Every structure is written in C-alpha cells, then in structure tokens.
Amino acid sequence: MLSDTHPEVEKLQIELMRQLSPAEKFARVQAMTSWVLSLSRRAIAAANPDLSPEELRLKIIEHHYGKDMAERVRMHFKEQ
Numbered sequence: 332m333l334s335d336t337h338p339e340v341e342k343l344q345i346e347l348m349r350q351l352s353p354a355e356k357f358a359r360v361q362a363m364t365s366w367v368l369s370l371s372r373r374a375i376a377a378a379n380p381d382l383s384p385e386e387l388r389l390k391i392i393e394h395h396y397g398k399d400m401a402e403r404v405r406m407h408f409k410e411q
Contacts, residue, residue: 392404
C-alpha cells in the first residue's frame with residue numbers, strides 16, 4: 332500500500348490508536364464521518380449552485396444513498 336507517512340510515524344499512530352478505548356475510537360470515527368459528509372455537502376453544493384435548498388438536500392441524499400432513497404424522501408415530503 333502506498334503511503335506518504337513515514338513507517339515509524341505510522342507504527343506510532345497505530346500504537347496510539349490501539350490504546351484508545353472503544354468509546355474514544357467510536358468518537359473519532361463519528362468525527363471523521365461528520366467531516367467527510369460536510370466536505371461532500373460543500374462539493375455537491377458548489378457543483379450545483381442553482382439548486383434550491385430542498386433540491387440540494389435531495390441531491391445529497393441521492394449521492395450518498397441512491398436515487399431510490401432520494402425519491403422516497405421526495406415523496407414523503409410531498410405527502411406532508
């Protein structure tokens with residue numbers, strides 16, 4: 332696997348991660364997931380500047396969960 336991290340630094344990172352409690356590991360995963368979703372939202376918004384807020388939310392849902400889920404959400408809110 333290619334890496335831009337020095338092998339000694341990578342070994343230290345892995346050792347530090349192994350020392351984390353399950354709750355700490357989960358918190359890190361949760362934070363990284365939030366960060367990635369935020370970046371994704373910004374990229375989709377930048378690529379689609381003419382979408383309304385509702386259309387943008389549906390585009391994000393479509394990107395992450397597929398067209399079927401986006402259509403289900405669209406229909407759910409039409410019924411409201």
